[in-house]
Amino acid sequence: MTKRADAALIGAGPAGLAAAAYLARAGWKTVIIDKNSPGGTARQLELIENYPGFPDGIPGKELMRRFVRQARRWGARFVRARARGVRRRGSDFAVGTTAGNWECRALLLCSGARFKDLGLANEKTLEGILHGAFDEAPRLRGRDVAVAGGGEAAVHQALLLSRYAREVTLICRGPALKAMRRLQSALLRRPNIRTLTRSVVAGLRGKKKLAAVLVRDLKTGKISRLKTSSLFVLIGKTPRTGLSLFRKKSPGFFSAGDIHSGRFRQTAIAAGDGIRAAMACEKYLRGNR
Numbered sequence: 001m002t003k004r005a006d007a008a009l010i011g012a013g014p015a016g017l018a019a020a021a022y023l024a025r026a027g028w029k030t031v032i033i034d035k036n037s038p039g040g041t042a043r044q045l046e047l048i049e050n051y052p053g054f055p056d057g058i059p060g061k062e063l064m065r066r067f068v069r070q071a072r073r074w075g076a077r078f079v080r081a082r083a084r085g086v087r088r089r090g091s092d093f094a095v096g097t098t099a100g101n102w103e104c105r106a107l108l109l110c111s112g113a114r115f116k117d118l119g120l121a122n123e124k125t126l127e128g129i130l131h132g133a134f135d136e137a138p139r140l141r142g143r144d145v146a147v148a149g150g151g152e153a154a155v156h157q158a159l160l161l162s163r164y165a166r167e168v169t170l171i172c173r174g175p176a177l178k179a180m181r182r183l184q185s186a187l188l189r190r191p192n193i194r195t196l197t198r199s200v201v202a203g204l205r206g207k208k209k210l211a212a213v214l215v216r217d218l219k220t221g222k223i224s225r226l227k228t229s230s231l232f233v234l235i236g237k238t239p240r241t242g243l244s245l246f247r248k249k250s251p252g253f254f255s256a257g258d259i260h261s262g263r264f265r266q267t268a269i270a271a272g273d274g275i276r277a278a279m280a281c282e283k284y285l286r287g288n289r
């Protein structure tokens with residue numbers, strides 16, 4: 001049976017949760033659909049130190065728990081399902097999910113961004129190639145692990161891994177890391193992290209599981225073999241725009257958060273953008289009653 005809402009939101013990360021709380025509080029029947037537990041990427045962050053209002057930082061899980069509580073308090077309905085497709089039905093939208101269909105007057109796409117792939121043939125099939133699996137770190141105690149990337153996400157992950165792993169090798173394409181200075185200083189204080197600049201992952205070896213990473217030195221062209229069963233690929237993000245409509249300007253369709261390509265992807269920005277989209281959506285719902 002198809003269920004109805006005024007507004008349906010796809011993605012319960014900070015953007016979707018902030019938007020859901022806003023719309024539900026404004027009195028609109030709001031449903032928020034996520035294939036995972038609510039909280040998105042932010043939920044996986046051990047400690048968020050730069051969210052305004054928390055001078056000592058706050059674990060991502062706890063911050064997102066508060067977002068969820070706030071949205072629930074105003075009556076937003078949470079659905080655990082993967083959104084499979086979105087279609088226009090007259091002036092409404094039809095959202096197909098793995099747990100049934102929804103019809104709504106307005107749709108907010110807050111599905112975030114996904115980590116880019118390396119573009120290597122066996123990358124999708126080998127076990128041990130990870131992206132944002134931040135909670136994996138404690139399971140890698142005593143192992144040698146590799147991280148590809150030189151930005152904030154990669155350095156953040158290398159620091160986290162260095163607390164458990166024997167050695168962390170950070171493979172960075174550019175001549176220097178791009179992460180903020182504070183993270184780079186922290187990196188220098190960890191003796192078990194080594195950074196290879198001007199280097200890229202040129203190949204992956206292993207049958208079912210990753211056994212080694214081939215690293216190409218871009219200065220010399222030389223390829224070396226790094227024995228490891230875990231490679232974190234954090235070389236940038238690309239918007240999750242798989243669901244249709246995103247590129248078309250469609251009345252009643254809004255999007256917010258990391259899905260907007262751009263360099264500034266942060267929890268507070270996503271939450272603020274969620275509220276911006278919710279306010280535009282509110283205006284649309286009022287005008288189209």
Ligand SMILES: Cc1cc2nc3c(=O)[nH]c(=O)nc-3n(C[C@H](O)[C@H](O)[C@H](O)COP(=O)(O)OP(=O)(O)OC[C@H]3O[C@@H](n4cnc5c(N)ncnc54)[C@H](O)[C@@H]3O)c2cc1C
Pocket residue numbers: 010011012013014015016033034035036037038039040041042043045047048049050051081082083084110111112113132152153154156157240256257258259265266267268270
């Ligand atoms: C390593 C790392 C460190 C970071 N550190 C910080 C930091 O210190 N401070 C900070 O402020 N920010 C940090 N961030 C950024 C922050 O996590 C993101 O900016 C924020 O989570 C984006 O929120 P969002 O709601 O746009 O997307 P997300 O949080 O990614 O949420 C998107 C949601 O959409 C869901 N979804 C996607 N497709 C579908 C579908 N088809 N059907 C149903 N659900 C779907 C996903 O399951 C997910 O829950 C960090 C990010 C990373 C990767």
